[in-house]
Amino acid sequence: xxxxxxxxxxxxxxxxxxxxxxxxxxxxxxxxxxxxxxxxxxxxxxxxxxxxxxxxxxxxxxxxxxxxxxxxxxxxxxxxxxxxxxxxxxxxxxxxxxxxxxxxxxxxxxxxxxxxxxxxxxxxxxxxxxxxxxxxxxxxxxxxxxxxxxxxxxxxxxxxxxxxxxxxxxxxxxxxxxxxxxxxxxxxxxxxxxxxxxxxxxxxxxxxxxxxxxxxxxxxxxxxxxxxxxxxxxxxxxxxxxxxxxxxxxxxxxxxxxxxxxxxxxxxxxxxxxxxxxxxxxxxxxxxxxxxxxxxxxxxxxxxxxxxxxxxxxxxxxxxxxxxxxxxxxxxxxxxxxxxxxxxxxxxxxxxxxxxxxxxxxxxxxxxxxxxxxxxxxxxxxxxxxxxxxxxxxxxxxxxxxxxxxxxxxxxxxxxxxxxxxxxxxxxxxxxxxxxxxxxxxxxxxxxxxxxxxxxxxxxxxxxxxxxxxxxxxxxxxxxxxxxxxxxxxxxxxxxxxxxxxxxxxxxxxxxxxxxxxxx
Ligand code: KIV
Ligand code: ZN
Numbered sequence: 001x002x003x004x005x006x007x008x009x010x011x012x013x014x015x016x017x018x019x020x021x022x023x024x025x026x027x028x029x030x031x032x033x034x035x036x037x038x039x040x041x042x043x044x045x046x047x048x049x050x051x052x053x054x055x056x057x058x059x060x061x062x063x064x065x066x067x068x069x070x071x072x073x074x075x076x077x078x079x080x081x082x083x084x085x086x087x088x089x090x091x092x093x094x095x096x097x098x099x100x101x102x103x104x105x106x107x108x109x110x111x112x113x114x115x116x117x118x119x120x121x122x123x124x125x126x127x128x129x130x131x132x133x134x135x136x137x138x139x140x141x142x143x144x145x146x147x148x149x150x151x152x153x154x155x156x157x158x159x160x161x162x163x164x165x166x167x168x169x170x171x172x173x174x175x176x177x178x179x180x181x182x183x184x185x186x187x188x189x190x191x192x193x194x195x196x197x198x199x200x201x202x203x204x205x206x207x208x209x210x211x212x213x214x215x216x217x218x219x220x221x222x223x224x225x226x227x228x229x230x231x232x233x234x235x236x237x238x239x240x241x242x243x244x245x246x247x248x249x250x251x252x253x254x255x256x257x258x259x260x261x262x263x264x265x266x267x268x269x270x271x272x273x274x275x276x277x278x279x280x281x282x283x284x285x286x287x288x289x290x291x292x293x294x295x296x297x298x299x300x301x302x303x304x305x306x307x308x309x310x311x312x313x314x315x316x317x318x319x320x321x322x323x324x325x326x327x328x329x330x331x332x333x334x335x336x337x338x339x340x341x342x343x344x345x346x347x348x349x350x351x352x353x354x355x356x357x358x359x360x361x362x363x364x365x366x367x368x369x370x371x372x373x374x375x376x377x378x379x380x381x382x383x384x385x386x387x388x389x390x391x392x393x394x395x396x397x398x399x400x401x402x403x404x405x406x407x408x409x410x411x412x413x414x415x416x417x418x419x420x421x422x423x424x425x426x427x428x429x430x431x432x433x434x435x436x437x438x439x440x441x442x443x444x445x446x447x448x449x450x451x452x453x454x455x456x457x458x459x460x461x462x463x464x465x466x467x468x469x470x471x472x473x474x475x476x477x478x479x480x481x482x483x484x485x486x487x488x489x490x491x492x493x494x495x496x497x498x499x500x501x502x503x504x505x506x507x508x509x510x511x512x513x514x515x516x517x518x519x520x
Pocket of ligand 2: 017172174205207237
């Protein structure tokens with residue numbers, strides 16, 4: 001074991017593996033906002049993207065690399081020269097740059113996907129690591145599908161890449177197939193039997209297909225892993241990756257058992273979770289451990305009684321330790337700009353990235369409508385600011401609905417600064433509203449997802465609407481928040497249309513050079 005024997009590094013891949021999952025794409029500005037939050041959290045490594053995937057990915061990695069000061073920033077790379085060059089160029093400006101090179105090692109992947117022999121895979125891995133090592137010290141090597149690979153072969157592959165200069169060896173459970181007992185044994189065996197295995201950091205990267213990602217990551221730690229790869233809220237391919245908040249709080253809460261902790265500032269966990277959810281428009285399940293709305297709620301009378309007598313009867317973590325105010329009422333209509341800005345800062349919102357005056361005006365507006373403004377409301381207010389050009393602006397929405405007539409909506413909207421208005425009928429007021437808006441914009445999007453969420457409790461709660469629309473092959477999402485869900489729905493669609501226009505224009509600028517679509 002190397003010097004980190006008493007703590008586990010947190011490698012965050014929200015911006016790469018997380019962002020890869022459908023509906024979780026982010027534009028460069030959004031990735032920067034997440035990266036800044038990751039730095040506040042104190043993660044050790046940020047995987048900022050896959051630089052060779054597209055010009056947008058390259059730009060995002062480069063911008064994150066320049067913005068982040070403490071964590072290692074790295075880019076994913078295949079064992080290809082062009083990939084390695086792109087990855088190295090993207091992290092060139094980082095204070096602590098790194099590269100993450102991967103190739104599959106299971107016979108299934110070798111035979112069916114790569115068409116390579118075991119020796120050819122070793123040669124490719126060693127060649128890639130050696131090439132990168134000429135330019136950079138920090139090299140993580142991943143054996144994709146490691147949990148379904150032959151263990152003797154894994155020891156050989158890892159031994160060779162360590163000899164070539166890899167400093168971190170990652171053992172991905174790419175398909176979420178692993179079980180904790182075997183994972184623990186695998187890490188112990190790899191560390192013992194890999195030549196040089198005692199000189200590098202062993203890393204776990206688990207997917208959650210069987211709901212075992214956190215258990216497997218913790219078992220890996222028991223087996224000797226000193227880095228866990230994870231994402232905020234567990235977003236990621238298919239059923240997601242290991243949830244950062246679960247692993248961090250498990251190690252902290254059961255330090256008696258694991259004997260190791262992390263260097264995460266746990267008070268930033270809840271702000272990070274909320275911020276990501278707002279940015280990608282994917283709500284958090286109420287029962288999600290640590291960050292779900294019910295994670296610290298006590299509904300049953302017998303539980304409430306116990307908690308009132310002694311909170312430890314039913315709570316193993318303190319809400320404030322994860323950054324959740326047990327009484328999250330913070331501001332009201334008499335609160336000033338200073339208190340407002342202060343609270344946003346405490347919640348991890350980077351004031352540089354938002355228009356504080358505009359956000360404050362919206363806060364006052366909301367405080368007038370609601371008596372009490374909660375942290376969740378503030379997240380919603382702050383999340384509205386993005387760098388997406390506002391081609392369309394919603395001016396007004398009027399709706400009519402009765403049991404006798406078809407629901408209708410009249411929408412006023414500026415299109416490139418010129419105000420226009422349109423009325424439409426629909427299957428409901430939201431449908432009517434969407435028809436009126438899309439006719440004004442002159443597009444015919446397919447609505448692929450529409451989701452309403454009450455951000456805070458009570459009938460005067462802010463409603464948060466996220467929608468995903470498709471126009472030709474461009475898929476974008478939009479969000480809107482308002483105390484009236486119809487208005488929130490209209491804002492969400494207008495937001496999506498602005499993102500569509502921004503994406504379309506960017507695509508025109510790059511002349512279709514894009515390999516994989518990235519945000520907004
Ligand atoms: O799941 C996986 O195997 C990966 C690798 C690229 C590390 O994400
Ligand atoms: Zn993965």
